[in-house]
Amino acid sequence: MERRLDGTTNRLGSGAARRNGSASRERELSMARYPLLLGLAAIVTWGLFGSPAARPVSAQDRVGGLVVRAIAAAEADxxxxxxQDLNLALAIDPLRHSVRYWRGRVRFCQGKIELSVVDFDRYWTEFPDLRSRQWERGIALYYAGRFDDGAAQFADYQTYHDADVENAAWRYLCEAQRDGVDRASRALMPVGPDRRIPMMRLHELYGGRCTPDEVMAEVAKLADGSPERRSAEFYAHLYLGLWYESRGEQETALEHLKRAAEEFPIRHYMGRVAEVHYRRAAERDAAERSDPGR
Known part of the structure; x- marks a missing residue:
């Protein structure tokens, strides 16, 4: 799926969460399911009832305004x-757990992996109906070294959206850390059809059924310089880099990760994942080169 910074996607999942609980819980769950509604509600309220000088500002209004501002700040990197705005929102209303979803994302984008996991775990706990959708949590768990939990999260996401090669790739990456690449490759989740080029080729690569050259040959079929080509280049280099890294081929992995993060960056959450991963990998490589005995 196309993973935009605002948390929305351009493809609907195959499952629909069932809602339970009280009316107030239902409203909170709705906001969690569609986080942008929180910001839109604040904007509409502001327009209908005027500025804070014209009426008392409720805690709900203040939280909504802070989330809107936080979303805009995240879009501007x-x-x-x-x-900071999301911290303030939670200070005003600590039980507005949907805000933790946003804070988990912006913390991850800053490389604050452990803090990101804290927020995603709390969000996951508070909204059991939405657990199958939490792919961001799965990615954060991978970087936190919680490979069993990460693999379980991606397996759960498969029940929500079963045509996302990225989900299968991240589960492979978790399982490769735990079981080795051969077992992870044999256990690769079937998906499809993921119509984005070169996602199905990448699925074949992770399953041991094609080569990196074949992946890039698929990308080359797209018109040079087109938006589709640029997106394909990003995803190809990101997932080739992750695949090489899982096999211990660090130098080749870094080449691909650098191209994804710097040469073909995209304005989606996965673009930030690539940047975080490349930065961590480059720092680790530099440390190992400066102290080969580590």
Whole structure:
């Protein structure tokens, strides 16, 4: 799926969460399911009832306004500012757990992996009906070294959306850390059809049925310089880099990860994942080169 910074996708999943609980819980769950509604509600309220000088400002209004501002800051890559606003929102209303989803994302984009996991875990706990959708949590768990939990999250996501090669790839990456690449490859989840080029080729690669050259040959079929080609280049290099890294081929992995993060960056959450991963991998490589005995 196309993973935009605002948390929306351009493809609907195959499952639909069932809602339970009280009316107030239902409203909170609705906001969690569609996080942008929180911001839109604040904007509409502001327009209908005027400025704070014209009426008392409720805690709900203040939280909504802070989330709107945080979303705008995140879209401008101002993740620290976004986190500050989300911290304020939770200070005003600690039980507005849907805000933790946003804070988990902006924390991850800053490389604050452990803090990101804290937020995603709390969000996951508070909204059991939405657990199958939490792919961001799965990615954060991978970086936190919680490979069993990560693999379980991606297996759960498969019940919500079963045509996403990225989900299968991340489960493979978790299982490769735990079981080795051969077992992870044999256990690769079937998916499809993922119509984005070169996602099905990448699925074949992770399953041991094609080569990196065949992946890039698929990308080359797209018109040079087109938006589709640029997106395909990003995803190809990101997942080739992750695949090489899982096999211990660090130098080749870094080449692909750098191209994904710097040469073909995209304005989606996965673009930030690529940046975080490349930065961590480059720092680790530099440390190992400076101290080969580590």
């Amino acid at each position: 101002e993740f620290a500012a976004a986190e």
